[in-house]
Amino acid sequence: MKKKGVDIRDVAALAGVSVGSASRVINGVENVSPATREKVERAIAVLDYRPNHAAQSLRSRSSKTIGCLFTDVTNPLYARLFRALEERLRAEGYMLLLANGLNDPQREVETLAMFGRRGMDGVIAAPGNERDEQVVAALNALPMPVVLLDRDMAAPRCDALLFDHAAGMKVAMAHLFSLGHRRVALALWRATSRPVRRRIEGYRAAYRAAHLTPPSDMLVQAASATSSVYADVDALLRRPDRPTAIVAQGTYTLGSTLRAIADNGLRIPQDISVITIGDTDVARDHRPAISLLNVDSKQVADLVAALLRSRMAEAPPAGRAEKVPLEFTDRGSVGPPPG
């Protein structure tokens, strides 16, 4: 009695061909006569044969799997990126291993090592800390193509997909300036990560581009991604020369900013304009909905897939960096300054 598995030899036997031929039709190789192909396909159907993936990987040295290391899927940005990446890569026959880094370098190092051992065909990573030496080393030690997501890291063997925060910020600021705003506040969290750094750069550059001096007292930084900026924004709003517009990133920063605005009796956009960064439920659900700056996940997925694919095909060129724009979407929370 047949215990469990029907294997490729059973298929070949039933089809009356060699295992080599069976393998060829399974893998859709060209050089197969229609007759052979048909016989094998019939046998596969009759036996309900499913190839053993471990054996395929071992022999072909390709796992058809991509490893994803993100800071935290609970962050809507990563959840959406994951969904887009899955969509894109499953079309090419890949499945995705997902792991959360949770800003824990040791955990990230271990995860990357497992990706290595498990023979991922590619790795997509957004580690929490860009400067951690161990993480950088783990990344450089991976033998397969790696794409870094919006991180500036000293990993020459990796390609990178960078979000163009600075340019996006300049577009948003230019829009505000053109409406007449001069005092624009920026609220984000205190971090040294690329996204935050680049946004501050873009904010300052926008002022300079408009021949204005970047204000040094309109930058508010929360202690962490889940901290409030209520007190600081509130203080800003009580000043006689309060900002007429504010750019606030993420869920918690934006939430506390909106509360401070409401508590000061200010209306959006009549009294103050608001722009947020990233497509969050809080922004979409506010009335008026908050205008925003964000990347198109599908575009990100396409670019990441392209980077991975080209590395898998050719010999590794130098670590390339591709840029993806931040797009501005007006939803009605922006208007001219009051007065």
Place this chain on the structure above:
Amino acid sequence: MKKKGVDIRDVAALAGVSVGSASRVINGVENVSPATREKVERAIAVLDYRPNHAAQSLRSRSSKTIGCLFTDVTNPLYARLFRALEERLRAEGYMLLLANGLNDPQREVETLAMFGRRGMDGVIAAPGNERDEQVVAALNALPMPVVLLDRDMAAPRCDALLFDHAAGMKVAMAHLFSLGHRRVALALWRATSRPVRRRIEGYRAAYRAAHLTPPSDMLVQAASATSSVYADVDALLRRPDRPTAIVAQGTYTLGSTLRAIADNGLRIPQDISVITIGDTDVARDHRPAISLLNVDSKQVADLVAALLRSRMAEAPPAGRAEKVPLEFTDRGSVGPPPG
């Protein structure tokens, strides 16, 4: 020159033992002398040897991988569950393959088939449609342990972890009744999925338990998870016998409910009490924060892991079903009815 891989034979050779012994220490098997163990460990360190996962899987018939099929990671509930599951299972050496079902049965069937072929050690699934025959068949065809997450499906070979929506709803309703509320509205989306069905059941049962007749005109159902219930809730609030409390599920339903309440000039909780289902940003960010009913992801992860583990160890008993409670958290959006 050594092309690429250092394999277990290199390790055995350097250690001066047989590959069998090397394998034993790598797998932490008991019967190994300390001397042998040490020699092998040293060789592993010297050669920087990492076992080839595909070969291990092929030979040992265990991939140390769990497949997760969720409707959509973009839903914070699933994102949080995934994180908790990863946390729990990585401690036992597993990695997780994640796939979104997106309410597409064909996609779900394909994903489950791939999980089968890839020899997952276990599968955790929350398909979009509980009645789809193909999906049920695909689930029953899997040879490995499967845990269904909060789904009522005719899949006798699977275990299930069910969220006790009905009991949770009864607790919340009893709380409202005890404060004096009699007219409680329920806003959710139109769906035949288990969560929605059970919530409605619990809602009605709570009324009966309080010796009251469940009102038939206080149930509002959005067309989909991302539709608004604004108009219906607004109409309800304008009635002379408007509800004094409302239970609203999820991000969009809750968001539109809160807007309708605000637009009618009602204060929470003085004029109306609000309870939500599921821990969303919109609920946490509102002032007052909205009291809620939800499952503890860590508890879910522990129970799922236990179910999987017991199935992996013993011969499959009949498909078991474990229940996990919904917990009520008061955040200040509930009070006595007005008047």
Place this chain on the structure above:
DNA sequence: CTGAAAGCGCTAACAG
């Protein structure tokens, strides 16, 4: 406790 040997199921040369 350890070594030798037999494959796990499949693909990739290589001859024909």
Place this chain on the structure above:
DNA sequence: CTGTTAGCGCTTTCAG
């Protein structure tokens, strides 16, 4: 175009 034949790198009997 097809069959034969080696292994991929590892775990697991089975003897000793």
